[in-house]
Amino acid sequence: MTRAATAGIERGSGRRLRTRARLIEAARRLVATKGIEATPISEITDEAGVGVGSFYNHFETKEDLLEAVIADTFETHGAALDRIHAGKTDVAETFAQSIRLTVRLVDRDPIWGWFAVRTGMYVPQLRSSLGSRLARDLRRGFDAGRFASYDAETTVAAIGGALLGVMRSKLTGDLPRDADRFLAEELLRLLGLPPDEAAEIAGRRLPAMTRLLSETSAARAASASGEK
Amino acid sequence: MTRAATAGIERGSGRRLRTRARLIEAARRLVATKGIEATPISEITDEAGVGVGSFYNHFETKEDLLEAVIADTFETHGAALDRIHAGKTDVAETFAQSIRLTVRLVDRDPIWGWFAVRTGMYVPQLRSSLGSRLARDLRRGFDAGRFASYDAETTVAAIGGALLGVMRSKLTGDLPRDADRFLAEELLRLLGLPPDEAAEIAGRRLPAMTRLLSETSAARAASASGEK
Numbered sequence: 001m002t003r004a005a006t007a008g009i010e011r012g013s014g015r016r017l018r019t020r021a022r023l024i025e026a027a028r029r030l031v032a033t034k035g036i037e038a039t040p041i042s043e044i045t046d047e048a049g050v051g052v053g054s055f056y057n058h059f060e061t062k063e064d065l066l067e068a069v070i071a072d073t074f075e076t077h078g079a080a081l082d083r084i085h086a087g088k089t090d091v092a093e094t095f096a097q098s099i100r101l102t103v104r105l106v107d108r109d110p111i112w113g114w115f116a117v118r119t120g121m122y123v124p125q126l127r128s129s130l131g132s133r134l135a136r137d138l139r140r141g142f143d144a145g146r147f148a149s150y151d152a153e154t155t156v157a158a159i160g161g162a163l164l165g166v167m168r169s170k171l172t173g174d175l176p177r178d179a180d181r182f183l184a185e186e187l188l189r190l191l192g193l194p195p196d197e198a199a200e201i202a203g204r205r206l207p208a209m210t211r212l213l214s215e216t217s218a219a220r221a222a223s224a225s226g227e228k
Numbered sequence: 229m230t231r232a233a234t235a236g237i238e239r240g241s242g243r244r245l246r247t248r249a250r251l252i253e254a255a256r257r258l259v260a261t262k263g264i265e266a267t268p269i270s271e272i273t274d275e276a277g278v279g280v281g282s283f284y285n286h287f288e289t290k291e292d293l294l295e296a297v298i299a300d301t302f303e304t305h306g307a308a309l310d311r312i313h314a315g316k317t318d319v320a321e322t323f324a325q326s327i328r329l330t331v332r333l334v335d336r337d338p339i340w341g342w343f344a345v346r347t348g349m350y351v352p353q354l355r356s357s358l359g360s361r362l363a364r365d366l367r368r369g370f371d372a373g374r375f376a377s378y379d380a381e382t383t384v385a386a387i388g389g390a391l392l393g394v395m396r397s398k399l400t401g402d403l404p405r406d407a408d409r410f411l412a413e414e415l416l417r418l419l420g421l422p423p424d425e426a427a428e429i430a431g432r433r434l435p436a437m438t439r440l441l442s443e444t445s446a447a448r449a450a451s452a453s454g455e456k
Contacts (some may be wrong), residue, residue, distance in 0.1 A: 037266035078406035117349055121396050146292040148423055153403050154394060161393015162386040168349050182382040190418040195376055 004096050020068075022048040025121025027069050032114035036066065036122070047227060066119075073115055075131040077105065081133070084207055091141040096184040096202050098137070099163060102130075104206075105181035106167045113171050120164045131156060141191065159187055248286045248296075250276040262341035264294065264350070268292050294347075301343055302357040305333065309361070312435055319369040320421060324412040324430050326365070327391060330358075332434075333407035334395045339397050348392045359384060369419065376420025388413055 026048035030039045041062050045052050059065040081101060087092045108114035135156050141147035166183045169175045176182075181202050188198035254276035258267045269290055273280050287293040309329060313322045325427035334341035363384050369375035394411045397403045404410075409430050 034265045035263050036323045037262045097318050115257060119395065121345055121349065121392065148417070150414070151404060151407065151410045153397065154407045154416065157393040157397035157407075158390040158411055158414055159393075161396070162390040164349065165385040165387075165389015165392065166382060167283065168389070171382065175385065176379060177438070179379065179382045179385075182379045183386055186418045188384055189376070192417060192423055194418055 001127065002159060016057075019048075019050055019054055022050060023058060023065060024069050024072055027065050028073060028115050029111055031066070031069070031118055032111045035118050036062075041065075069115070070119070070129065077102070077112075078130055078133050090146070091137055091144055091200075092146050092188060092191075092197075092201050093204065095137050095141065095191075096188055096204075096205060098133075099184045100180040100186060100202075100206060102163060103170060103183060105164055106170050110171055113167050117164055117168045117171065120160065131160060134159060138191075146191075146193075150191070155191075159190070162187065244285075247276075247278055247282055250278060251283065251286060252297050252300055255293050256301060256343050257339055259294070259297070259346055263346050264290075268332060269293075285355045297343070298347070298357065301340060303436075305330070305340075306358050306361050318363055318374070318429075320374050320416060320419075320425075320429050321432065323365050323369065323419075324416055324432075325434060326361075327412045327415060328408040328430075328434060330391060331394055331398060331411060334398050338399060342396050345392055345396045345399065348388065354406055359388060362387060366419075374419075378419070382421075387418070390415065 023044060027039070027044050030044060030047055039062075041055055042052060044062075044065070047054050055065075059068070065189060081098050084101075085098070088094050106116075135152060138147060138150070138152065138155055138159075142150065162183065166175065166179055170179055185198050185202035189195060193201070251272060255272050257268070258272060258275055267290075269283055270280060272290075272293070273283050283293075287296070310327050312329075313326070316322050334344075363380060366375060366380065366383055366387075368380065370378065390411065394403065394407055398407055413426045413430035416429060417423060421429070
């Protein structure tokens with residue numbers, strides 16, 4: 001193949017990726033504002049500035065697109081949390097910091113926050129992404145004797161709901177700046193830690209927040225510009 | 229006024245109330261299924277079997293109707309809880325039983341449950357109805373030295389979210405039959421009660437469940453038939 005032909009394919013493939021990234025970003029914005037049911041495909045393609053036909057070159061249904069948005073939105077954050085906590089030994093600290101960093105991300109990226117709040121209660125994929133990480137951390141804490149005995153499904157539903165509830169009130173400006181610390185302290189108590197210890201662990205300095213956020217943003221930016 | 233004329237006015241007013249109740253019931257069903265944004269007024273009037281013009285005889289906007297649905301849906305339940313707990317002295321028990329009865333109502337009335345889950349994260353009126361009762365109980369518990377010190381707004385957001393999260397997973401059949409007891413136990417720990425005491429209080433027999441539910445259903449039925 002000539003160099004010019006290869007460059008042509010690369011340009012074509014770059015354009016294809018950019019269109020896909022534009023559809024994902026438009027869907028995230030619209031679903032964050034209005035919810036899933038109220039967002040028709042035609043509005044997503046309008047917002048993305050592409051034709052409806054283009055949509056079907058990338059996705060078969062709105063649900064396919066939503067799955068891509070969720071993978072892009074939550075897997076990036078979940079993977080960043082995993083990276084931060086790699087090698088840490090105390091699951092109570094890991095859990096508290098994951099909760100705090102997730103609540104804080106809402107301030108830095110409100111569209112991310114509203115998307116989570118709007119979809120978190122309904123969408124099975126969210127539960128299989130961040131939900132499965134939460135379930136894994138709870139199991140570890142229980143196996144290590146750190147967390148009180150619990151019904152796994154009920155606890156994941158309760159903690160996931162509490163997290164979404166606090167993110168939501170954070171987004172509407174109804175909570176103090178350190179709501180993330182209060183929530184982490186309360187959830188450690190919920191998991192059976194003594195009040196003094198829960199307060200101490202929830203108050204520890206957050207690690208590498210800037211790195212987490214810049215890595216997450218960089219991954220998002222790369223995805224949006226089609227270089228991923 | 230002649231007796232016939234009075235009867236005519238009563239019939240007219242009964243019809244008016246029945247139309248209003250039908251609009252409320254239709255809105256509750258549709259919002260429970262699809263959410264607020266995806267439910268246009270024309271679909272509510274279709275479902276209720278009344279003309280769009282009739283809608284505007286009763287409500288100015290969709291939001292007005294929604295407020296009436298929420299008052300009907302949550303105030304009835306909240307008032308029933310208040311009635312049950314009247315005279316009880318231990319706020320920890322009152323709190324645990326309110327949580328358990330609310331989770332259990334979801335099994336008996338899934339439309340009620342889905343309506344709460346679909347609206348709970350967004351609608352300010354829900355927070356001013358059940359949310360203000362929750363805030364009141366937390367304040368009482370704190371004043372009585374029963375609950376650990378807390379940030380009121382964060383705690384209401386966390387507990388409200390946890391309740392919605394468990395109701396949601398109950399509706400999709402993902403939780404065990406006694407999820408309500410697990411949740412109450414965990415939330416009492418969250419509020420600072422020692423694990424043993426939290427388990428004991430959450431496990432106490434529920435009072436007058438049948439009476440609560442039959443009173444709530446009776447109030448709903450009376451409202452739906454326009455006799456309220």
